Amino acid sequence: MSDNNATPKTAADAPKPLWAGRFSAAPTGELERFGASLPFDKRMWRQDIRGSKAHAAMLAHQGVISQQDADAIRAGLDDIAGQIERGEFTFDVDRDEDIHMAIERVLTENIGPAGGRLHTGRSxxxxxxxxxxxxxxxxxxxxxxxxxxxxxxxxxxxxxxxxxxxxxxxxxxxxxxxxxxxxxxxxxxxxxxxxxxxxxxxxxxxxxxxxxxxxxxxxxxxxxxxxxxxxxxxxxxxxxxxxxxxxxxxxxxxxxxxxxxxxxxxxxxxxxxxxxxxxxxxxxxxxxxxxxxxxxxxxxxxxxxxxxxxxxxxxxxxxxxxxxxxxxxxxxxxxxxxxxxxxxxxxxxxxxxxxxxxxxxxxxxxxxERMREASHEGYMAATDLADYLVGKGLPFRQAHAVVGRIVGDCVREGVTLQQLSTDELRSYSELFDDDAHEALDIDSIVRRRTTFGGTGHEAVRAQLKLATEALEADEAALGE
Missing domain, CATH: 1.20.200.10 (Fumarase/aspartase (Central domain))
Incomplete structure (x- = not known):
């Protein structure tokens, strides 16, 4: 590999770019390196060779170049691809501005005038x-x-x-x-x-x-x-x-x-x-x-x-x-x-x-176990306790206020909602009964979320089926 920091000794020593015919002077080495994309676009060498092969084949099919030239171009490009794969190709930013010029230059050096015909009809x-x-x-x-x-x-x-x-x-x-x-x-x-x-x-x-x-x-x-x-x-x-x-x-x-x-x-x-x-x-x-x-x-x-x-x-x-x-x-x-x-x-x-x-x-x-333990923290059954009161006929906003007071007192006393007795719950609302504790059971809370897309077991089973179908569609798309 060449030293990309090397600078031509004089302007006359610098290789002439492919577009040099119009110009009487070339940019300095520093400017050329500033404008060069070869250090990063050399990554596209496979794509450049693929595109050039397709272009050469089309030119020959259309009679723009001879089939002999097209065959020489293909063979020359295959040889360059092999060199790059084996690490034998020299990427030289002091000679080539980009991957396109690098490949075309070496191709022309290797196969002669046929390489110069590759760029026909192309920019x-x-x-x-x-x-x-x-x-x-x-x-x-x-x-x-x-x-x-x-x-x-x-x-x-x-x-x-x-x-x-x-x-x-x-x-x-x-x-x-x-x-x-x-x-x-x-x-x-x-x-x-x-x-x-x-x-x-x-x-x-x-x-x-x-x-x-x-x-x-x-x-x-x-x-x-x-x-x-x-x-x-x-x-x-x-x-x-x-x-x-x-x-x-x-x-x-x-x-x-x-x-x-x-x-x-x-x-x-x-x-x-x-x-x-x-x-x-x-x-x-x-x-x-x-x-x-x-x-x-x-x-x-x-x-x-x-x-x-x-x-x-x-x-x-x-x-x-x-x-x-x-x-x-x-x-x-x-x-x-x-x-x-x-x-x-x-x-x-x-x-x-x-x-x-x-x-x-x-x-x-x-x-x-730690996740389940954490699920009993933070009074996460409060919404379901409010929904329990709604089921007993209390408007939601009033139920929300009642449960809010319960939670506030529990925080001050350092107890959980599940630790409250039925009598303690009834001190906040006579609508509470023994079945209120079912609303406080964490597993039951999860299971009751049965709406489509919810977290209830049956809803998640349905979602798993949809996700399986979606993954199968994505995997099938990869093979198309």
Whole structure:
């Protein structure tokens, strides 16, 4: 590999760029390195070679270049791909501005004039665009596969922990008891929506800008439908100007990544809280925890914290690209070179975070007894006690006030609602009877939530069936 910090000794020593014919002087080495995208867009070498192969085959089919040249181009590109795979290809930012120029330069050096014919009817504008469409589609596929794995783990844990009761919270205060399965399924549906968002972004990327050339199309008889089909796109883009300047599909994908990362952050926030001594709801697996350099007793949920912390960079990636494209006039502008680093960073961060969360959830141990114990704290039966009075004919607002007074007195006395006798309850309202204690039973409270989407056992069983069907649909979509 070359030293990317090396500077040509003189301007005459510097290699001439592919566009040098018009110019009598080249940018300095410092400026060239400032303007180069090779350090990060070399990641797209597979997509660039795929696009070039499809373009060369189409040119030969249309009679623009000979079949002999097309065969030489394909063989030359295959050889370059092999070199890159084996780590033998030299990426040199002092010679090549981007991955497109690097591959074309070496191709022409290796096969001669045929390599110079590859760019016929093509601009780096549509070449860059097709590479970016291809890699956005590939990254979306990776994210979708990872999302399906996380969905599967959440569904598996929800099925395996069925019947476990835990506190539900609002404002981080104990609110009402729920099934742990119900809580886990809430995250399942978040990631199921993320799957659909990423799928929509993939669909937006699945059109082919190749053949739009610089901005106006070309006079060569290109068959854009042929190249689109060869590259697995749904079809060619409809407007050549939009083709080279559109980055909406990247915004769609990074937005989907941002929402997904926020969901992962919310999940990890709860895992951090739940693994604390104060909550004690979950024990993180040793392989997904770290210790302290000074405190031997510590077991830290570092990876959950990292996922939570990385959310800012993904949201920042979205903001970065939004600001980059908001002032770019039609069509291509150099600003758009700044589209790839946010894309790569957002996708890589989400993929790493999905991997970490899938492992954490698959291996953690939920503490059933501690969750059940906590479900008796915080007077979470109060709403059902008020509903009991409503069932006896008392208007809800009056019932709410009665139970509020009961809770206030219990707090002052340091007792639970379940510890109150029937006579003590009747001192607040004559409507209370012995059956009032059924309203205070935590398991009964959960079971009575039978409405569709509720936390009752039968409702959650129905929800598990829906989630299973949703996961099967997502997994089937991966194979399409």
């Amino acid at each position: 780096r504008n549509d070449q860059t665009a097709v590479d970016t469409h291809l890699i956005a589609r590939d990254l979306a596929d990776e994210i979708l596969a990872s999302l399906a794995k996380l969905e599967a783990v959440l569904l598996d844990r929800a099925q395996g922990e069925f019947g476990v009761v835990m506190p539900g919270y609002t404002h981080m205060q104990p609110a009402q008891p729920v099934l742990l399965s119900h809580h886990l399924l809430a995250y399942f549906w978040m990631f199921n929506r993320d799957f659909r968002r990423v799928s929509a972004a993939r669909e937006a990327a699945n059109v082919c800008p190749l053949g739009a050339a610089a901005l106006a199309g070309t006079t060569y008889p290109l068959d854009r439908h042929m190249t689109a089909e060869a590259l697995g796109f749904s079809g060619p883009t409809a407007n050549s100007m939009d083709s080279v300047s559109d980055r909406d599909y990247l915004l769609d994908l990074i937005y989907a990544c941002s929402v997904c990362q926020v969901h992962l952050s919310r999940l990890c926030e709860e895992l951090v809280w739940w693994s604390s001594a104060e909550f004690g709801f979950v024990e993180m697996d040793d392989a997904h925890s770290t210790g302290s350099s000074i405190m031997p007793q510590k077991k830290n949920p570092d990876f959950a914290e990292l996922v939570r912390g990385k959310s800012g960079r993904v949201v920042g990636d979205l903001t970065s690209l939004l600001v980059t494209v908001k002032g770019t006039p039609l069509t291509y502008d150099k600003d758009l070179q700044e589209d790839k680093e946010p894309l790569f960073d957002a996708a890589d961060t989400v993929l790493g975070s999905l991997m970490a969360c899938t492992g954490m959830l698959a291996t953690c141990t939920f503490k059933e």
